Amino acid sequence: MKRRTLLGAVLSASVLLTAMPAMAQDSLAVIKSAGKIRVALEFGRPPWGFKDKDLKPTGSDYETAVLLAKDLGVSLEIVEVTGPNRVPFLISNKADVVISTFSITPERQKVIDFSVPYASAVQYVAAPKGMNLKEQKDLANKRVGVTRGTTGDTVLSKLEIPGLEIVRFDDESTNMTALVSGQVDIVVQEPATIARVAEQNPGRQIEQKFTIAEFDVGVGLRKGDKALEDAVNGWVKANLANGKLNEIYKKFQGVDLPAKITADK
Structure with a gap:
């Protein structure tokens, strides 16, 4: 038993020593x-x-x-x-x-x-022209689409706004498709993406409403x-x-x- 214990200890030490250079x-x-x-x-x-x-x-x-x-x-x-x-x-x-x-x-x-x-990046709240959104508190009781794991997601998650429902999507394209299809009426997104999707879908009258986050990249x-x-x-x-x-x-x-x-x- 002692020999097995000693052998096990030696093997464990060997594995640890082998792993250390990889970690560093x-x-x-x-x-x-x-x-x-x-x-x-x-x-x-x-x-x-x-x-x-x-x-x-x-x-x-x-x-x-x-x-x-x-x-x-x-x-x-x-x-x-x-x-x-x-x-x-x-x-x-x-x-x-x-x-x-x-x-x-x-x-x-x-x-x-x-x-x-x-670089630096800005994220806006975007929605159809007819929606009156000027500041964060206007998101009360609204469903807002955002890309999961992004800074926009983090910012929205920290907001203490009554009735705010955050709908998370796995990528930017899916988030914007949800806006175009009416699955959500509001999204958090970067200006270039908003402008491109608005141009491609004029019937939705999508526009930037206000800045919700600006961050260094x-x-x-x-x-x-x-x-x-x-x-x-x-x-x-x-x-x-x-x-x-x-x-x-x-x-x-x-x-x-x-x-x-x-x-x-």
């Missing part, structure tokens, strides 16, 4: 060695990430990921995700980083790290991935300073990056 793994070194970076990205969030009429990936986040891989001197491997599984894919090492309209929030910072902001990183974090931070600052990230943002969002993002870079 230098992701930047692994990326360089593999010659590729795995970037988690959503393709259901135009203009950030989507597929064009030829089903080719595009969007501001996609071009940001392309630029990052190019500047690191490695190839790009896209790992397709949805809003709810961005964090799980990152911490389970299915992706090296997340570039997917990833807002920097205190809740997320408890489990992952972020780069310095490379960063590259998602695993906790303790210091070398990769430093490299990505340096890359963000350099490409804000040289204007490349602003060019990408303006190409798809139609406006320049806010001064708070580009200041002191």
Whole structure:
């Protein structure tokens, strides 16, 4: 029995020692060695990430990921995700980083790290023209559609408004389809998406009502991935300073990056 106990202890120690280097793994070194970076990205969030009429990936986040891989001197491997599984894919090492309209929030910072902001995003309450919605309290006794796991979802969940019913969908497209079909009459969504869907469905007379959230967007990183974090931070600052990230943002969002993002870079 003693021999078995000793053997078990030795095996357990061996497993622990084997696991420790993996936990302290230098992701930047692994990326360089593999010659590729795995970037988690959503393709259901135009203009950030989507597929064009030829089903080719595009969007501001996609071009940001392309630029990052190019500047690191490695190839790009896209790992397709949805809003709810961005964090799980990152911490389970299915992706090296997340570039997917990833807002920097205190809740997320408890489990992952972020780069310095490379962009900014705004979410509006949108509804048909005939609905009188000017501020948050006007959402009382209303059904509001939102994409699950997004910052809009977080903001809505914290509102203490009587009768507010939050209807969660797994992606942006489903959320907006619900608005167009009348499944919900109000959604929380980004302005570019609202404008596109309103143009495609003029009969619904969809318009932006008021801003419900504005947030900084960063590259998602695993906790303790210091070398990769430093490299990505340096890359963000350099490409804000040289204007490349602003060019990408303006190409798809139609406006320049806010001064708070580009200041002191």
